[in-house]
Amino acid sequence: MRLPSIALASLLLTTGTCIKPPGKDAILLSNVQSLTLRAHRMTSSRRVSPIPQLSCAGPSQKICNLYQPEVMRCTNQGYDYDSEDVQWTCTADLPPEFKLGATDVICEGYRDADDKYVLKGSCGVEYRMLLTEKGEERFGRSHGDGFDWGKKGMSGYQKILSWAGDLIFFGFIAAVAILIFWPLLADCLGLRRNRRAPRTGRGWGWGGGGGGGGGGYPGPPPPYSPFDTHKSDTRNQSWTPGFWSGALGGAAAGYGMGRRAGTGRPAAQTSRSGGYDPGEGSSRSPQFSSTTASTGFGSTRRR
Structure with missing residues (x-):
């Protein structure tokens, strides 16, 4: 009776492994x-x-x-x-x-x-x-x-030049910033005061309150012009943006563009040398040998 049971178990195993x-x-x-x-x-x-x-x-x-x-x-x-x-x-x-x-x-x-x-x-x-x-x-x-x-892949000489360029640029930016903001800071702290010299009557015959005897014709009064008042007033005006602020902005923008295309990104080379420029929107693909x-x-x- 053991033989049929073994055959049945074998049949079931075979049937299980042959599931469609x-x-x-x-x-x-x-x-x-x-x-x-x-x-x-x-x-x-x-x-x-x-x-x-x-x-x-x-x-x-x-x-x-x-x-x-x-x-x-x-x-x-x-x-x-x-x-x-x-x-x-x-x-x-x-x-x-x-x-x-x-x-x-x-x-x-x-x-x-x-x-x-x-x-x-x-x-x-x-x-x-x-x-x-x-x-x-x-x-x-x-x-x-x-x-x-970064500066990976650059030679030692190129790294020195890059760091020197960075130092010069940021030194220039600092100097321009001082020139721009120092007048404004001086006005805020009261470091600049109006030092106009008082006008005197010497040479014009207007001095003293003496009588009119023997003095002769005192001469013409000093010329008054709206330009004189304007020139003296501009010394006390607050600082407004001008040449140096434009220079500062232009230098920063130019430096940023230069760093994108210059030695700061050594991998950005020309397609002739097999380099790759990963700029957005660029259709150029790197070349491999x-x-x-x-x-x-x-x-x-x-x-």
Whole structure:
């Protein structure tokens, strides 16, 4: 009687492992040995919207915009805790300035996001693009969604010139600021006073209250002109913006524009030298001379 029971158990086990898929396009990832994904192509879809076969997940969108691999091939490296939790190694050809980080394969669950069966052709790769040491020398160290252009990649002589230029510029700004605001400060603190000398009658015959005898004609009165009063009054007027305030504003604006295009951002070179100008709205892309294989590692997610 033991033989039939063993045969029944074997039959049940065989039946359990031969469960039919829920659809003709439903597959198990454990049966997939490799995936080939291409840029500018979308995955197939059934329940949810399709996704790009290749999508960059950072760490910075600007790094993602610098370069996109054309093809990525992912290989099944076995599973973790579950046979359908497949682990992958993904390889793509990248310039020496970049390397792959995490590469997660994302597939559409056939019936829901927890289904072990996935839709055939629905898998895409979400990868992270990282800068190598050479990439940081060319593009600067990344911080969040920007770059720290700083003075990295500049020679010692260029750094000295850059620092000297900064010192001269800020010294000029300080001097102009003093020239602009010192008169106003002096007026507020009462450091400037009106020191007009009193007018005397000497030379005009107006002095004294003596009689008119023997003095002769005293001569014409001093000329009065509206311009005289205007000239004396302007000495006591408050400071108003003028040449130096315009010079200060113009120097600051010019310095800011110069720093964007000058040595403060060594990576911003001409396209002839293969450099990259990350200015907003720029359609120019950096040029790369060669590529090498780079590999990333990741797991499986379902959507």
